[in-house]
Amino acid sequence: MIPLDEPELQSIVSDPLHLQMQIDFLIIGQGISGTWLSYYLQEEQLSFLVIDNNEARAPSRLAAGIINPITGRRHVTTWMADQLLPFVWEEYQQLGKALGIEAISRKDIVDFFPSPQMRLSFQQRTAEQAAYISISQEENQYRNYFHYDFGFGEIKPVYTAHLEKILPAWRSQLENKGQILTEQFDPTSLTVHPDRIIYKNITANKIIFCDGCSGADNPYFKNLPFAPNKGEALIVEIPDLPADRIYKKGLSLVPLAEKNIWWIGSAYEWDFEHSDPTAAFMEKTTQVLNHWLKIPFHIRDHVAGVRPATLERRPFVGWHPLYPAVGILNGMGTKGCSLAPYFARELVLQIRNNAPISAEADISRFARILQRS
Numbered sequence: 001m002i003p004l005d006e007p008e009l010q011s012i013v014s015d016p017l018h019l020q021m022q023i024d025f026l027i028i029g030q031g032i033s034g035t036w037l038s039y040y041l042q043e044e045q046l047s048f049l050v051i052d053n054n055e056a057r058a059p060s061r062l063a064a065g066i067i068n069p070i071t072g073r074r075h076v077t078t079w080m081a082d083q084l085l086p087f088v089w090e091e092y093q094q095l096g097k098a099l100g101i102e103a104i105s106r107k108d109i110v111d112f113f114p115s116p117q118m119r120l121s122f123q124q125r126t127a128e129q130a131a132y133i134s135i136s137q138e139e140n141q142y143r144n145y146f147h148y149d150f151g152f153g154e155i156k157p158v159y160t161a162h163l164e165k166i167l168p169a170w171r172s173q174l175e176n177k178g179q180i181l182t183e184q185f186d187p188t189s190l191t192v193h194p195d196r197i198i199y200k201n202i203t204a205n206k207i208i209f210c211d212g213c214s215g216a217d218n219p220y221f222k223n224l225p226f227a228p229n230k231g232e233a234l235i236v237e238i239p240d241l242p243a244d245r246i247y248k249k250g251l252s253l254v255p256l257a258e259k260n261i262w263w264i265g266s267a268y269e270w271d272f273e274h275s276d277p278t279a280a281f282m283e284k285t286t287q288v289l290n291h292w293l294k295i296p297f298h299i300r301d302h303v304a305g306v307r308p309a310t311l312e313r314r315p316f317v318g319w320h321p322l323y324p325a326v327g328i329l330n331g332m333g334t335k336g337c338s339l340a341p342y343f344a345r346e347l348v349l350q351i352r353n354n355a356p357i358s359a360e361a362d363i364s365r366f367a368r369i370l371q372r373s
């Protein structure tokens, strides 16, 4: 048995042929949840291996990365926004430094009112001094780019996490250190003991599933109330549109890291027959762009994926009540970019210091249904 030299691999031991591996944590999935979890474990110098199949249609690989404190037609403040906003801004910047990339940008939302009623509702919310929203006095500011009749409101601060840079950059760091296997995880090869798990040639103290929608079929967690939700988006080239904002009019038009490339989406479907892109979304969104934009655009791609949403819109974080070596970080729904880092850190603080996980996210709230086979 020979220990490897990098500090974060100190407790990985393997035989001379690398046939056996002993680690602290085996993580399944390198979407945004598995990325943040492995990052915080590395910060704590705990050893881990990630298994991920690198599925191109995983929602983390096609999300726009918006971190928006406001939701819905009534413009209400999202769950935990006051804590999450400063937290994600700081943490993504730290992650960006570690990876040598810009991981997050501030992109406030220009919210064009689709009707006089929506304008009125927004004005009422600003009169109530609702957080994060204001009405712009510069009504004509965007007339060169968009058709709009009822003015616009502003939502700020809003951030975009640059998942299209973060996920590959973190993956290549893991590859360089031999900390990721690109393959399908097979639950039939997993043996769970009270104090460890064995998967093929790997022995780990714990396994943590960050497997997104696959969690709904996961033998340990399939009883959790997952409510998968399908989304679609178009990737569009729009030269000359100022890329310092997100523009919204029902759909959101979001600048991506590549110059002149925009993301427009997305649908929210609870009831869907398949997870592929649909002609109906393409047609509706092209029409929206034709009516909304005054400048030319060119559609480059059409993507669709399924969000790991949950019935009560709260994440699933923590340890299985019957199998203490089996954990989960999942159920991020429409808000993975803000919830994943926050709850990955909570989980690692729980591991490190036995700190409690927030009651609304801790899966101990489902202890009874998880104890059913």
Ligand SMILES: Cc1cc2nc3c(=O)[nH]c(=O)nc-3n(C[C@H](O)[C@H](O)[C@H](O)COP(=O)(O)OP(=O)(O)OC[C@H]3O[C@@H](n4cnc5c(N)ncnc54)[C@H](O)[C@@H]3O)c2cc1C
Binding pocket: 028, 029, 030, 031, 032, 033, 034, 051, 052, 053, 054, 055, 058, 059, 060, 061, 062, 063, 064, 065, 066, 067, 183, 184, 185, 186, 210, 211, 212, 213, 214, 230, 231, 232, 233, 265, 266, 304, 305, 306, 307, 308, 329, 330, 331, 332, 333, 334, 335, 336, 337, 338, 340
């Ligand atoms: C169109 C769309 C737009 C969105 N926009 C936003 C947004 O703007 N802001 C925001 O915060 N959220 C957004 N979301 C939601 C966000 O994408 C999700 O909350 C988030 O990506 C969930 O991340 P995750 O890592 O938990 O799961 P996933 O992204 O599903 O990652 C799971 C990973 O595990 C892998 N995996 C699963 N099973 C196995 C297995 N058996 N073996 C090996 N690997 C496996 C998958 O391939 C994947 O890589 C959007 C989602 C969609 C669909």
